[in-house]
Amino acid sequence: QVQLVESGGGVVQPGRSLRLSCAASGFTFRSYGMHWVRQAPGKGLEWVAIISKDESDKHYADSVKGRFTISRDNSKNTLYLQMNSLRVEDTAVYYCAKDRSNSWTLEYWGQGTLVTVSS
């Protein structure tokens, strides 16, 4: 069965960097696009970024463009999110999600990792 396990969250000061990872199993990772979505405490879902299966195409939400970078290592079945110049408003649970082929749908989600940006 599909399993997505996020890691790398924690407490970080404003302006610093953090890298999240998402380990995938139970499907052919290299064949699917992957997303990051976040949810601030007590708030709704916010889409963050998508990367195509071969890393050739990436898109970002305006709120993170220029600060966050999505990447993947298909040899390690792992998705990454490099977060630079972090702001207090980036505090959230970050989820990775598998895209459903040819459907532009976030099909399966991990359990999330909490990032807290605070001085």
Added chain:
Amino acid sequence: QSALTQPASVSGSPGQSITISCTGTSSDVGGYNYVSWYQQHPGKAPKLMIYEVSNRPSGVPDRFSGSKSGNTASLTISGLQAEDEAEYYCSSYTTYSTWVFGGGTRLTVL
């Protein structure tokens, strides 16, 4: 990209039907049949309930159905059950090659 518009809350009694609306623009909901719905219980990850406007993934009860008219999509849950009580989010692919979510709707089963 503005969030899609959902009612903050809806409620219904067991066995009844409820409908949650999701209003966007011609750049998202109205422009593509890539609307999906997610169920989220407190402290849990979202779960896909409907994709491509009206399709149910394997394992999702047929009490859940979706539709779309113009810039508004809808999720209908018939035969409400206690376990349906959760937060529901709509989402759409957009013309900017991004995705946008609704603000979420809290479903209370009375």
